[in-house]
């Protein structure tokens with residue numbers, strides 16, 4: 281069960297949105313991190329076949345997505361960043377409608393919808409109109425439609441956007457439970473969404489995959505670059521002009537700072553154990569929005 285992209289490239293007029301991306305993703309959860317405009321959604325839409333590649337190839341298992349799209353699509357589930365829905369449809373009617381679009385038989389889709397309503401804790405809401413649902417429930421309906429055809433390749437574009445912390449945890453657990461069944465590519469701005477559940481992380485910047493490795497390996501790279509120290513408030517301001525500050529907390533004894541520096545810039549700075557937030561800021565400290 282492997283997704284393979286080779287030299288995938290896409291431009292929109294003068295914007296080079298995806299640059300020569302080559303990667304292989306197997307079963308499990310793959311976190312796709314990147315700042316706004318780094319190309320995550322475009323990459324997902326290319327993988328889904330919603331927009332054509334300018335160059336490159338795309339295979340899932342032995343299927344050539346460009347030549348055997350119908351077979352490829354039968355393995356695919358996709359939750360877009362902004363999933364359009366029909367506010368007057370009930371949860372059940374919406375899922376039935378989506379199963380027709382996915383060419384599923386009536387009998388199979390009825391069974392499958394019941395299973396998913398149960399699994400996603402939506403059973404008691406099945407006759408509610410979509411417009412009556414909270415953001416979290418709507419996101420769960422979005423996931424349910426993506427899972428209707430029991431996909432082997434699941435693409436989730438910022439699935440936790442707009443969810444409260446509790447819903448985010450429920451969602452994370454759900455994704456983790458699906459990871460044994462399929463290859464999941466999950467894009468997000470929120471590092472904590474993928475830190476604990478992703479088997480590996482892809483960091484995308486300006487259309488290219490800058491890093492692709494396990495969390496443990498990526499953090500090894502940050503060792504020796506993350507520092508902590510306490511400074512009087514007046515000195516802390518000067519430091520924030522020079523270094524990338526990851527955390528800052530004012531307490532009675534001064535300002536507690538966590539910052540990134542390739543070398544020990546202050547004698548009283550102590551090395552800290554790096555986390556993914558540090559790594560993310562290290563690569564996006566040049567002013568891009570996170």
Ligand SMILES: Nc1ncnc2c1ncn2[C@@H]1O[C@H](COP(=O)(O)OP(=O)(O)OP(=O)(O)O)[C@@H](O)[C@H]1O
Pocket residue numbers: 292295296297314315316317318319320321322323361
């Ligand atoms: N249909 C399009 N037409 C023109 N430019 C586009 C189109 N889709 C994306 N772009 C541009 O391609 C670049 C990558 O956009 P994309 O939406 O893929 O990034 P992203 O990483 O998903 O960003 P975000 O996190 O904000 O959703 C951006 O400069 C964007 O403006």
